[in-house]
Every structure is written in C-alpha cells, then in structure tokens.
Amino acid sequence: MINGYDPRTGETTGDAIPETDTAGVDKIVSAAATAGTAWRATPAKERARALEAVADALTAHVDELWRLADQETALGEVRLRGEVARTAGQFRLFAQVVRDGGHLDAVIDHADPTATPPRPDVRRVKRPLPGVVAVFAASNFPFAFSVAGGDTASALAAGCPVVVKAHPGHPGTSGRVAGIVREALPHPDLLGLVQGMRAGKDLVQHPRVVAAGFTGSIAGGKAIQALIDEREVPIPFFGELGSVNPVVVLPSAPAAEVASGFAASLTLGVGQFCTNPGLMFVPEDDELRKALAAAVEGTTGGPMLAERIRDGYLGGLERLGALTLLAEGNPGEGAWAVTPKVFTTDLESFAAGLPRVAEECFGPASIVVTYRDPADLRPVLERLEGSLTATIHSSLPGEAGEIAEVLSRKAGRLIWNGWPTGVAVCWAMHHGGPWPATTVSAHTSVGATAVDRWLAPTAYQDWPAKLLPDELKDGNPLGIPRRVDGALSV
C-alpha cells in the first residue's frame, strides 16, 4: 500500500492506495492501447477540443485539487492554484498546436519523371508513435509535471494514449487528477494510472509501450534507462534529470538586484525546482558579498515534499559543508522543514573540486564562487556538466560574448538578467539541455515542441489519393503549413 504524507506533520494523509500489480499494469496498458486506436485516427479539430475539455475540467476542480495537493506537498494555495492554471494552460497550448498542424512537418515532393533517376511522388507527415506512452510523474510538480502534466498533455496531443506511473509523494492527488482527466477525454482509457515502483518497471517494459517520459533525479533516470535496456525492442526515453543552472554575474551587474533576485529564486518552493540556481559566479566584491548574505538571511525555509527528499538535501549540505558558509536563512516550520544555505569558495578551489563540487543539491542551497577576472571564468565554465539553464547578469552585453558562447554549449536555455526558476509555457520554450540535464538534448518537456517526442514520420510513395492522410492530400484540405516541392507555405 502507498500512503500520502503531510510534510507539515510527517503523518499519513488520505486513504492508503494499493500498488498496481503486474496483471493490473498489463490490463491498464492494454486498455490504453485499445482506446488509442480511435484516438490516433481522431481528426485534429476533435482532438484539440478534447484537450480543451481536459483544461476546462481541471480548472473547474481547482478548489478541490489545490487542497488535496496541499495536504500531500505543503506547497500552499497560491502556488498550487497557479500550478493548476498552468497545467490547464498546457492543454490549451497543445490544442493550438494540434489545430495549427505545423508540428506534423507535412512535406510533398511531386513526381519528377525527368530526374535521373526518375523521382516518384513522395509525401511525408509525422504521425503518433504506434502504441502507449509511459509517463513517470515528478515529485515537485503535483500537477504540471505529473498525471496531467506536460508529458501527458503533449503525448495526448500527438495522438498517443498515456499510462502514468504516479509519484509516491502525492498518490491521492494523482488518483483524483486521473479521475477528472479520464472523465473529460473521449474515452477514459486514454489515460491510465499505475501506482508503485514495481508498476513502474512493468510499465516501461510492457511491449505495447513505445516511449517514456520522466522528470526526476539522475539516479532515477539511470534506473529507468537500465530497465529499458532489458527490453527486447528498445524505446526512446526522454528523461529530464538533474541541473545546477549556473549563473554568471559580471562586474557591471547591480549588486542589490542580483542579491534579492538570487535569494528569491533560490528559495522559491523550498528550492525544489530543477531550474533552481545552484551555482553562481560573482566578482570578488565586498558590497555584493554583503548584499547576498543579507538577502539570504532574510529568507525562510519550509517543509520539503518528502522525508527522502529532505534527507537528500541534508546529505547534500554535508558535502557542501567542506566550503565556507556565506549565509543561511531562517528555518521553516513543519516536520520536514529545512533551512536555506549558501556556501562560498573561490574560483581556483572550485575548479580543483570539479566535478563533484558542482553536483546538484536538490533544495534551497547554492554555491557562490568568487572570481577576480572574468577572463578566468571560461576554462572553468567549459568543465561544467550540462544544465537546463544558464544565466548571465550584466548591464553591458559587450562584456558577455565569450561567456555566452561557452554557456550556449552547456545549457538549453540562456537567460539574461533574470532567474532560471519559472519556465514559460510557450511556442519558443526549450526546457532541456545536455546530459545530465536531459537524456536527449534535442527535445524539451515544456512548450509547444514537447509534442515532437511522441511523433515519427511516415513517407508515402506514389500512394493513392484516397488512402493518403488528409494532411497530405492535394489542395491541403486541413489548411496546415506544408513544404511542397521544396517551398514552405502557410
């Protein structure tokens, strides 16, 4: 049985939920696959309406949902209401994506009998992967990266049924969200839910599963990859793993703004974001150091999502304890509460401690590395592992060119004079990055192009018009963007 826990008390909350056994997983995946046949063939307009129906249903239940999630996560009303809105917004964005049709990359090359050799008529369009998408939900976003999160929304948008492995940190919320989404979809089995670690193994090894999405730790991602490697037929695995999100503060940046922005970003959601700024390079400067210390001392911690996550944070602090403590915030309240802490070291010592010193410590902790000359930064930044984001603070773009070039090879999103927490859900977003930030750096788990992960092209050669998908028929009946004989038209 799986129990939800209240991070404020450390006591169980809600009813215990049974783990899904192997037969149960098989039944749920098979039902999803069966429902998926009709979903795959559902016209884009209808699919878009269904995604919007899910968004409406989530919004309609926000009062119930935030309370349920707050009991299991202690993330609070404002954040959780906002997260339900974001989750519904993701479904609405994917409805737009599906209506637009540009994500299908439709291409038509008419026959050219005069070519050497003569070229047949070839038409290509992306279609849903032929089977069920497995989604492993995250601890830290009970809505937006969970049962009805971005992986689920994008896979449904692609035309794939989904089975989610619930995160044990919010089993009750997971079950309720699944119920709401299942009711809103044209067929309830388009979204399945399984609970328990064993169920995760059975899910990702099921022959009808064709791809998997995951948000979690590097260790968790490696464990799932190992399970996938045992499969007879390999499947793509889109994992969003750990990230330290380096921030480089250049000498021209205003100290007060940097200090207050850093402290706020570091402690948002008790630091439980994959985009948390875990590493910051700053000039050796007493004013900035004092401002940072004061800002961090003004923060307050809070309970982490789970006892295991709290223990992980405390373990990380022990490792960071080898550095100098720059400042700490106020301890938060609650059974699993933790205190924000910021450590400091100089660039030379930091470089000597790589790569271990730069490993992610999940929670409200960060390292401030001081440098004397910005020219010294480049070789150290070159040695950093991949991150989801990298940030530069400067009031002189001209001083940042070289640093920007290095960081552009180290992270999927580059931020100027801002902070990495808060990922906009939009067409242009890329929430990905080089290993270990993700398993596949070409893909994103946030934004419109997240749908690409669940699609693969099919080419049709001299195919009869009657059997062509509408997306490829002459006259463009769906009015989607297409490239015809080399020229893109919208």
Add this chain to the structure above:
Amino acid sequence: MINGYDPRTGETTGDAIPETDTAGVDKIVSAAATAGTAWRATPAKERARALEAVADALTAHVDELWRLADQETALGEVRLRGEVARTAGQFRLFAQVVRDGGHLDAVIDHADPTATPPRPDVRRVKRPLPGVVAVFAASNFPFAFSVAGGDTASALAAGCPVVVKAHPGHPGTSGRVAGIVREALPHPDLLGLVQGMRAGKDLVQHPRVVAAGFTGSIAGGKAIQALIDEREVPIPFFGELGSVNPVVVLPSAPAAEVASGFAASLTLGVGQFCTNPGLMFVPEDDELRKALAAAVEGTTGGPMLAERIRDGYLGGLERLGALTLLAEGNPGEGAWAVTPKVFTTDLESFAAGLPRVAEECFGPASIVVTYRDPADLRPVLERLEGSLTATIHSSLPGEAGEIAEVLSRKAGRLIWNGWPTGVAVCWAMHHGGPWPATTVSAHTSVGATAVDRWLAPTAYQDWPAKLLPDELKDGNPLGIPRRVDGALSV
C-alpha cells in the same frame, strides 16, 4: 593493416592501409573539434557554398572514383557513376536546406507582461550539437552511405565536424574520397577518417564526440550501442540496421508486372540493399507463381561485396532451406559470386515460424508467402518487426485500407505499386522505421530532414539583441521561415 579485396578475384587490391591507433583517433577527433569551432559559427550562405564545393569536387573526380570503387566492390561502372552523382546531389540538397533555414525551427515569442505569470521574451533556434559527429560507413554504398555519404553531408550541413570510420570493404576508396572532400572544405580537418575496428571503438567513446550515425547490420548496431553505453556521457546513436521490407500483393495486382518488378528489385546490386524485398505475400494463384518463377530464373547473381557478406548470405540460405525453393537465378561470375534464390511457404506455416523465419537474409534471397484470403493477412502482418519500407501492389485502393493501416505502423515508407529499392533523395523522403530498421524511428538517414539528427534547440530569454543569433533577430535579417507569437511565416 587493412587490405581492399577485389570481389571478382578474391585477391587484395591497392596498397595495405594502416589501422588508426588510439593516439591517432584522439588527434583526428581533436583536430575536427578545433576546426568545428569556426564551422559552427560560419554563416549559412557560406556553409551552403562549401557543401556545393564538395559536390563539385566529387563530380570532377567521378572517372577516378568509380574505377577505384569498382576494384573494391565490383558494383560496376553504371551503378558507381550513378552513386557518385547521388552523393554529390545529397550535398547539393543540403546546401538548399541550409539556405532555406526552415530546419532551424526558429521561434520567437515576444514578452507578454500582461500574462499570468508575466511572460519574458523567449526565442528558440536549433544549433549544431556541440562537438564532433562520428559516422560509421556502410559496406554496400561506397559513396552514398560512406565517407561522403548522407550522414556526413547532413552533419556538415548542421554545422558539425565529422570523423568517419571507414568500412573495411573499401579502404582505398574511403581514403581517396576523404582526400577530395578535405581539400574542398574550408578547413580539411572538418572531415577526419579513421580505419580499423579498434578505431571505431575509440571514436565512439571519445569525449568530444556528441553523436553517431551508422548504417549496417543489427549485430553491428548493437555492438556500437554497447560501446556507447560504456561512455560517461551518453550520446544519441542513429543506426540504420536490418529490414525485410514486406511486400503485399493483393488479388487485383497484375501478375506479370509484379513478377518482373520483384525479380529486378530483388537482384539489383546483388541484393545488397537495406531496402531489398525480402518477404512478399501473394495470393495462391498458379499464374502468379509461374510468372514469379520464370522471372527469378531469368536473373543472374554476381560477386558480393566481401567474403564475410557472401558467407552471411550462404548462412541465410541454409536457414531458408527449411522452406520450399520456388526458383533460383543463374549463378554470377567471380570469386564471391552468389545465386539469387526465392523460397515459398504458406501463410499458416510462415506464421508458425515467426519471428525467426522473417529475419533478414542480406543478399538476393526472398520468401514468397501464399495466402488464400486477404483478410487472413492482418494478424500475421501485425507480428512483423519494423522495416524501412512496406509495399502494396493493387489496382484497387479500396481493397487495401486495412492492410495499409497495419503496414503504416510497421515501416517508415509506404510504397504503392512500386519496389522498395531506390530511395529518392528529396525533401519528403523518410528512410527510417521502427526497430530493428533503425535505432530512432523518428529520424531518417536520407532526405532533407536527415540534418535534424545533428541539431538541438537553444532558447534565449530576454537576451540582448546584440548577442542573439541572426536567425532570431528582429526584422529577420536572414529571411528564414519563423514562427512569431504563434504564427508561422515564410
């Protein structure tokens, strides 16, 4: 040392070539990475011109190249001249792709301070993977899937330097092609060449290698994946492996045309194509059976590319010997010559022998499976593994709908009343398919979108105009297709 062999005589040809040792691989990859820094930053127009210069150079050397390759492969003048033209054509297509810029998927979302939460300015574009692409050349295309083949052309187009591991079947041709391409590129080190199996291991495990492309056998692909799995930092592996390319002949198809087309496709290039029709389902029909037998008996074999490949074919024939021989062609001439052979069985026996009976036998061999009722085909087709292609022969599209639906989940390219050999190099081509046809079914190794494998997006948040890539600057200075605030424009 590595020797080329003449398949007509079985004797060595050309000078023996030394294997590249570990230090040599490191030197070549490091030189490619260094040259790649400037290549990555080279404007699209210049990059396109460089690709065209490679095409020109290959074309200028066709007389020399076909002769050299013919000594090592015995593929003959017509085929090899055509293949050099195809190889040059691939570079020209990628020059068009680079000029067009649509492959970069540039997206701009302007800031929206009224959104909840306020949305920053976010811009996204695809950029070359930050490092060297490793390419493993194929045996059966000494030009088009080898040193200057589609993997190399698409990776250079993306902006990545390339190091190729030559195929031992044509070491002399590989060296000469590398020399021609290196001279035509802005910097010779943008294309490196290594020789020998050990060099392949060193190459794919080199820390500066960020992705690998491969065309070859399932066993070879699995071996390279195992080497990649040993890396500290994983990299994407785009393998194009085995494929049986099922053909379904429906009752309305004209027997004579099917028979002659099949025999020609089966024996083209001594059956040494990954798109060879290795499996065909036909109605029980004496006329068709006789026409097939006659057509196959009219074919002639020839020498295979290598002794090991010939031995593999003979091994495959032993396995297929458990079926009934329908017909065989004339033995070809040469030391490693083989005879085309076609076997037959009925649908029930075939189904009982799955999956082993349907394994690829590389060379001019195929299985003709007879069925009584097209309605019996569907459950058997459902059990086939993934292929690069699937083909339907019919004069009534109305009778093919269900079969087409199954095959569309089993192959990357669907062909109507044609044959799978001969892959058009064009914008719409998809040369891929579900495992084991490829390692990543979302990608192709032929056609314009082959470039996608070597790109990954970067998002720029509130980034200063001065530091933005030209592709993302206001006013669209490069005139490329872009999606701005949700609307695609060209």
